[in-house]
Amino acid sequence: MVGSDQELVRATACAVVDKLKAGEITPLDLLDVLERRIGQVDGKVNALPTLCFDRARDHARALMKKPAGERGLLAGLPLPIKDLTNVEGVRTTQGSPIYRDTISARSDIVVEHLEANGGVIYAKSNTPEFGAGANTFNExxxxxxxxxxLTRSAAGSSGGAxxxxxxxxxxxxxxxxxxxSLRNPASFCGIVGMRPSIGRVAHSPAFKIDRNLTVHGPMARNIEDAALLLDAMSGEHPADPLSLPVLPTSFLSAAxxxxRPKRIAYSPDLGITPVDPEVAAITRKAAERFAEAGVIVEEAHPDLREAHECFHVLRAFDFAISKAALLRTKRxxxxxEVIWNIEEGxxxxxxxxxxxxAQRVAMAARTLEFFKTYDLLLAPATIVAPFPVENRYVAECxxxxxxxxVQWLAIVYAITLACCPALSLPCGFTASGLPVGLQIVxxxxxxxxxxxxxxxxxxILGIRGTTPIDPRPAK
Structure with missing residues (x-):
């Protein structure tokens, strides 16, 4: 299998799942390939700091006892889980020294759902402390x-993924x-990250039964693979009262x-944020290429003027209800940044x-009205290209x-507040060769x-297939 490692590593998830279903490879083969690849490259980037290959192989062997057609949508495909999310028997640190040695007693619903659909968990991906701040580093x-x-940030908080x-x-x-946190690192790393609608992916409630600023979602190297993972993640669960049932048509078939959309809107800034001119130019050029397929492209955006105040308050409230006890006992x-967020709350x-x-209700209503005119809204996924990793965040633009x-994230958090699904699609590169993502809403x-x-x-863009890459030193 070693001779074909490179071919498998470069294959799409959909193609690998087809090979699994055809019996051409086994989940154990894939775990071997991943273990070798991690040994070759992860020491340079630190994406997957916690590995659980023994658990993965046990799960793979149990899955292989079933007929190939009964192994779920993912058919034994391995995948990592973000280190904010519990996987039974595996360390979950949340990027915090407080939980440095915590072993999860039970998996989150989203993990149970993925494993029931044939996913095999082999690693935890790195994240900032409690997911706070869009730069993946922790103590x-x-x-x-x-x-x-390698001198640049991977963004966050799903940076390791x-x-x-x-x-x-x-x-x-x-x-x-x-x-x-799905869209920023996708933009910085040249892959696809998708934030689904509230309730699309069931997860275990914590601290508040209807917390809905945060959702779980798929990351992949291309749109079809992201759709496949969204299918495997989707579905209702009685423990998550906001969760939605599976739709009759799969997301992969939709992709x-x-x-095609008839009319789309592009906005460089959603009317609420500065944007690096190079990022604005690259995303505008990509959006305008919809016209090649006969799509009407216009510059427009919904009224999102309250986004800064609204997000600041609702995010602070979320930190207060979820982390106030830690502030009292483990300050x-x-x-x-986490202390500031909790104290603000x-x-x-x-x-x-x-x-x-009330501001969120108004923005969501205006955005829904906007979509009566436009099928999709396009904007930069991040307002800057990847910045030096030693900068904790973007201080100005x-x-x-x-x-x-967090204010540099307005172009994505405004969409969170409007309750829209959105993704970051690789759409081009800066003059220095760094990826830029286009947010599609x-x-x-x-x-x-x-x-x-x-x-x-x-x-149309033809950028699919530029990843995976070997880690590159600064030019």
Missing amino acids: VFGPTLNPWD AVALATGTAWLAHGSDMGG RSGE DQLKP LKLSVEQLERAE AGVKFDNY APSRGEAQLLAGAKMLED
């Missing part, structure tokens, strides 16, 4: 480096997203449907929460200084049209 494992330039995909140590990867082990008044929730460490529960439109543009 437990250190930074994850961008394989396109994105880098694993970009370097060929994963075919598919699980991630989660509050303020762009392959050839359905000395929390990074400054604890200072909130009911009036501030009332205002923020295009001459504008930000008020706090659809109306709530519009994943099928999102995937179909994104696949169409992916075909």
